[in-house]
Amino acid sequence: MQYYSYRLQIKNGDWLQRAGRLYQQYIVDQYAKIEQNRLNYLKFNQSSLRTELYNGAVDAIHAGDSSRDIGYRIILSLSFIGGLRHMY
Structure with missing residues (x-):
């Protein structure tokens, strides 16, 4: 950059x-x-960004949802410009 x-x-x-x-x-x-x-x-680098705090996929698996219906979640950092979190 x-x-x-x-x-x-x-x-x-x-x-x-x-x-x-x-x-x-x-x-x-x-x-x-x-x-x-x-x-x-x-x-x-999701592991270094502390994404384990967002356990939505793990909670869904434990609730009985099939793992085929669950996508892979990527958490954007607060410093990423242009994301929804930045807009708020």
Whole structure:
């Protein structure tokens, strides 16, 4: 994220800002890449984010629901911008 922030700064003699629509596509692609990287971090590091506090799936299994009907829950951290928890 810091690398792309540096690349997107307006500097004299930089050709990137003069690329027009290609520059806009570059910005969108890099934003999507950064967001996917952040989401992958949250997905693969659920154990370090203390998600055991949210035992909804375990409670459902103990209540008799079949495990096929239960999806995999990924908890977003409070610092994730754009999620529902951030909106509240």
